[in-house]
Amino acid sequence: MRDPELQDVLLKVRYPDAPGRDDLATAISAGFLFVATEDVTRDLVDVALTLEFPGLLSPVALTTRIVSRVAANPAAGQAAGLLLALQPATEVERERLALLLSRLRPPRVIARAQPFRLLLVDDSNLAHKVIGSAVARLQRSYPSRLVEVVFASTVVDAIAVLGRERVDMALVDGDDLVRAIRADATHHALPVLVIAGGGRAARDTAVRAGADLVLDKPLMLKPLLSTITALVTSLPTGVAP
Amino acid sequence: MKTIAIIDDSALVLNGARSVLEPEGFKVLTFDKAGDFDPATNGVPALFLVDINMPEFYGDDIVDYLRDAFAVTAPIYLFSDVDEVELARRAAACHADGYISKRRGLNSLPTIVKTIVGPAH
Numbered sequence: 001m002r003d004p005e006l007q008d009v010l011l012k013v014r015y016p017d018a019p020g021r022d023d024l025a026t027a028i029s030a031g032f033l034f035v036a037t038e039d040v041t042r043d044l045v046d047v048a049l050t051l052e053f054p055g056l057l058s059p060v061a062l063t064t065r066i067v068s069r070v071a072a073n074p075a076a077g078q079a080a081g082l083l084l085a086l087q088p089a090t091e092v093e094r095e096r097l098a099l100l101l102s103r104l105r106p107p108r109v110i111a112r113a114q115p116f117r118l119l120l121v122d123d124s125n126l127a128h129k130v131i132g133s134a135v136a137r138l139q140r141s142y143p144s145r146l147v148e149v150v151f152a153s154t155v156v157d158a159i160a161v162l163g164r165e166r167v168d169m170a171l172v173d174g175d176d177l178v179r180a181i182r183a184d185a186t187h188h189a190l191p192v193l194v195i196a197g198g199g200r201a202a203r204d205t206a207v208r209a210g211a212d213l214v215l216d217k218p219l220m221l222k223p224l225l226s227t228i229t230a231l232v233t234s235l236p237t238g239v240a241p
Numbered sequence: 242m243k244t245i246a247i248i249d250d251s252a253l254v255l256n257g258a259r260s261v262l263e264p265e266g267f268k269v270l271t272f273d274k275a276g277d278f279d280p281a282t283n284g285v286p287a288l289f290l291v292d293i294n295m296p297e298f299y300g301d302d303i304v305d306y307l308r309d310a311f312a313v314t315a316p317i318y319l320f321s322d323v324d325e326v327e328l329a330r331r332a333a334a335c336h337a338d339g340y341i342s343k344r345r346g347l348n349s350l351p352t353i354v355k356t357i358v359g360p361a362h
Contacts, residue, residue: 074294078327126276130298133309197296218295221302 005029008223009104011051012213013037014059022207024215025051026079026223030101033064036081038072038200047084051100054212055169055191056231060100063089103234104227115145116232117166121158122173122195127219128153131171134221138229146229155180162187169193169228175209182210195219243361244268245354246286248275248303249320250295257347258290265351266361275303280311287358289313290320290341293331301335316357 006027013023013035027034035049045066050059064084072080088094120131128151135149150165152158155177161167162181172178173195181187194211196202203214215224245267247258255271262269270286272278275298289307293300300319307313316338321328325342332340341353355361 074323124276124297126274126297129276129310130302130306133306134302137305137309218297218299219302221298 006032006034007104008220009227010213010215010220010223011053011057011227014050014052016048016050016061022214023081026081026220028101028104031086032067033062033084033086034070034081035084036079038080046087047082049084053227053231054193056228057100057103060096061093062097063087063093104230105234106226106230114166115148116228117148117150117168118228119150119152119158119161119167119170120172121152121155121170121177123153124173127173131221134225138225146232147225159184162190171195172211175206175211178206178209178211193224242266242268243287243358244270244284245288245290245358246270246272246278246283247290247320248272248278248295248300249290249292250274251292254292254343254347258350261347261350262354265355267351267354275306278307278311280313285313286315288315288354289317291317291337293319293321293323293328301331301337304335304337318357 006029009025009028011025013025015021023035023037025033026036047064047066048061049064050061051057052059065087067083067085070078070081070083072078086097088097120128122128132149132151135147138147139145150161150167152161158170158177159180167190169191170177170181171193175194178192178194181190181192191212192210193213193215194206195215195217196206197217206214245262247255247269249255250273252273255273259269259271270283291300291303300321304317304319307317319328319332319337319340320343321340322343325344328340328342339357341350345353
């Protein structure tokens with residue numbers, strides 16, 4: 001049974017003891033963290049990890065302990081993963097965790113001088129419609145524009161957008177644009193989220209291409225947008241994450 | 242004649258649902274992608290059934306999309322074979338009007354649909 005206090009999020013998980021390996025945290029509460037991973041048989045009890053979100057949240061180092069290993073159960077709508085107890089080892093870590101949780105709370109009503117601009121590059125008409133609709137819904141809850149989506153269907157269109165408009169983050173289906181961005185003198189540091197559809201192999205390919213965060217299909221849209229919005233609104237304008 | 246719209250990436254499910262609902266007098270519209278539905282050409286169905294696990298987006302997000310993009314006021318039900326506890330939780334979380342478990346079998350679908358929208362005519 002799911003802990004009712006678990007809040008849906010999407011954060012990148014990295015492990016200091018396993019450089020190059022990363023997973024996605026999909027839910028968090030004050031006491032627990034769920035990490036979606038195929039690797040649920042790791043012979044570990046205590047897991048040191050960092051949580052981050054490209055461009056919006058610098059890595060937060062935490063100490064955790066495995067509570068249970070969850071096998072994938074598609075019939076129950078359950079992804080494989082690890083349920084971890086958050087166990088701050090020091091007062092500093094306790095404060096770090098409290099700050100992280102406060103930043104992930106639902107967005108406050110604030111005014112931003114400029115909306116956070118997300119470039120969506122996807123040749124799927126459905127993706128444009130569904131993501132555009134989800135962002136528009138999000139906007140209706142706030143008095144000012146917090147997040148704005150700019151659409152492109154091809155790499156060529158996306159490059160053109162980057163050349164003429166301010167973009168804070170790119171959400172891309174496929175690896176080609178990531179390589180183009182990383183090779184570009186002006187935009188090489190742009191945070192890029194890649195939507196990958198082929199499991200671990202596709203994830204690894206996207207990371208090698210330069211993706212900051214790899215998201216699986218189907219896209220977990222609400223957790224993604226709520227995490228971005230919470231982090232954007234908890235970040236004082238002009239302050240680095 | 243009432244129209245039932247079904248969004249599901251499985252042709253087997255779409256064809257099966259059509260085969261049990263049409264003989265009961267319902268008009269059935271089937272879509273393997275939610276983006277293909279357009280009320281301007283399809284009209285406004287009396288009920289939407291939306292699968293959860295689809296290739297691009299989860300049905301949970303499609304419920305919101307239908308409501309926001311087309312101001313759909315007709316009931317929208319999640320239609321899935323995930324277990325009923327999870328199905329009920331997700332239906333509540335995405336503000337669907339309810340859910341129908343595929344585990345009840347397609348033969349039970351006409352009866353369930355009639356309890357939601359009434360007779361076909």
